[in-house]
Amino acid sequence: MSRVLIVEDEQHIADGLRFNLEAEGHDAMVAPDGESALRMLLVERQPVDVLILDIMLPGKDGFTVASELRAAGEYVPTLMLTARGSAEDVLRGFEAGADDYLPKPFELSILIARVNGLLRRRRWNEHDPPGSSGTSDTPAPDVYTFAGRTLDFTAMQVHAHDKSHRLTVMECDLLRYLVKNANQPVSRRAILQEVWGLPEGVDTRAIDNFIVRLRRYIEDGPAAPKFLQTVRGVGYRFVPRP
Amino acid sequence: MTRRQKAIAFFVTLCVLLVAAAVSLNIGWVFINSRSLAPLVLGVISFALIIAGLIVYTVFLVLEIKRNEDHDTFINAVTHELKTPIASMRLYLQTLQSRDIDEQRRQEFYAIMLADADRLHHTVDQVLAAGASGQKAKAVIRxxxxxxxxxxxxxxxxxxxxxxxxxxxxxxxxxxxxxxxxxxxxxxxxxxxxxxxxxxxxxxxxxxxxxxxxxxxxxxxxxxxxxxxxxxxxxxxxxxxxxxxxxxxxxxxxxxxxxxxxxxxxxxxxxxxxxxxxxxxxxxxxxxxxxxxxxxxxxxxxxxxxxxxxxxxxxxxx
CATH class of the missing domain: 3.30.565.10 (Histidine kinase-like ATPase, C-terminal domain)
Known part of the structure; x- marks a missing residue:
């Protein structure tokens, strides 16, 4: 049974979600605010497989909760719910470490599909440490190696110089896109639209924060990047063999 | 510091600098024209007007920025107040549509949806009432x-x-x-x-x-x-x-x-x-x-x- 933690201050929505997730065979818990969610995850160390996180919460908001969890090394797959639904909010959520988002009001079937999707990823990560061969319900390992670094898109990890970093779904998708277009410049707009499905008119500079983070994972000197180059006026280029 | 606070700080600083520039020009003018009365008086009056205009302009600008901020807060709050009950009602309706639910639970869900509808109604009423009270012509039926x-x-x-x-x-x-x-x-x-x-x-x-x-x-x-x-x-x-x-x-x-x-x-x-x-x-x-x-x-x-x-x-x- 999978454990889902719902962080939502609107009691009606929290109860409705819990009812549906329990009907799907999950074990659902509710935290009414960010502080109690952080306490359950970081202090009480309650095992949680997926986090459903509302943004507008009393006290600490969803963005803060997500980034504090990541800062504490807790990488529980996180689905953000937002009533505002603006692209800027979505990007802020991804930056804070959310793996997926749904605008309110949401479609129940889509929410359940997204939660199950996150749970599937979680299972791959737990049962198949990078390098092991896949089992029947696991996709073929999707690994890319360059200059002594390994990008494991299935386990969502980066290995470089004996160090490993966990990736969020968003970081993972961005890396995969850059690798697919290796040696070609990729515009910020293309990243927004093709990787994350965000509309035009979003502040494209938001991507820069993601790039900064990815550089920290794969570059020797993130200040003088070799693999993830900036193409002035266009965007970025991934160069596996500089 | 938010973007608006930065904007306010910028315009206030600009105003202070311009006023300082105007004051020093004014002092210079007084020195140059200290012997002839007419340009002296006219100059001082003009400078006073420029300074007053600058200050009034900045005050209005800052007030406008603040009003804008209140308006944004309002849009956010109303968005939340409108979308939350709708999200809740949709969630329960879809639950009722897609699952077998016993009668007691069903009644619970109806009660929850009714409460959501009331909340939505209340918000709409508030917004409409606020809009109506903006129109002063509306007479009170006493x-x-x-x-x-x-x-x-x-x-x-x-x-x-x-x-x-x-x-x-x-x-x-x-x-x-x-x-x-x-x-x-x-x-x-x-x-x-x-x-x-x-x-x-x-x-x-x-x-x-x-x-x-x-x-x-x-x-x-x-x-x-x-x-x-x-x-x-x-x-x-x-x-x-x-x-x-x-x-x-x-x-x-x-x-x-x-x-x-x-x-x-x-x-x-x-x-x-x-x-x-x-x-x-x-x-x-x-x-x-x-x-x-x-x-x-x-x-x-x-x-x-x-x-x-x-x-x-x-x-x-x-």
């Missing part, structure tokens, strides 16, 4: 109203709506209810908004006292007193502004549109009355007083007679 009965009805409804025990809101009215002249529905909105706030800002420990009093022969007070979170002295007036919401850490979980008290004030003014807030400070509760002109008892009969006459001869009204 009739004599027993202030005590009005307060009693509102208290009864508030107790039911917030699921409170009878003791949570007490009522103290004189035996012969003072009469005011006004629109019963609008005045009920005022008392209801004040009561809702009192409950909302009581942090679960609701002890609200409602009283009707006649402090002067021609004045009626309807007061709503709570023992909740209280209001900081400098917020006491601002809370009545449109879209204004007190920004404080422990208030962030209290939802609202920032329209309730604005509506209260608009209605009070349309009735030739006023509303004011008192509080001894944070954590010490607050008292809201609605002050309305009292309808002299001997004036009641003719007014009622007038209303009757209108009712029986509707064509006369035109």
């Amino acid at each position: 009739s004599p109203i027993d202030a005590s009965a009005l307060a009693r009805d509102c208290v009864r409804l508030a107790l039911a709506r917030h699921h409170l025990d009878a003791g949570a809101i007490t009522l103290d009215t004189p035996a012969d209810g003072p009469t005011v002249n006004g629109d019963a529905e609008q005045l009920a909105t005022v008392v209801t908004n004040l009561l809702d706030n009192a409950v909302k800002y009581s942090a679960g420990n609701v002890r609200v006292a409602v009283s009707v009093a006649v402090p002067a022969p021609d004045t009626v007070w309807i007061r709503v007193q709570d023992r909740g979170m209280g209001i900081a002295p400098k917020q006491l007036k601002r809370i009545f502004k449109r879209f204004y919401r007190v920004q404080a850490r422990d208030l962030r979980n209290i939802k609202g549109t920032g329209l309730g008290l604005y509506i209260v004030r608009s209605i009070a003014r349309a009735h030739n009355g006023r509303v004011f807030a008192q509080s001894e400070g944070l954590g010490r509760g607050a008292t809201f007083t609605l002050e309305l002109p009292r309808l002299a008892t001997d004036a009641v009969t003719p007014a009622e007679g007038q209303a009757d006459a209108d009712a029986s001869h509707p064509e006369v009204v035109k």
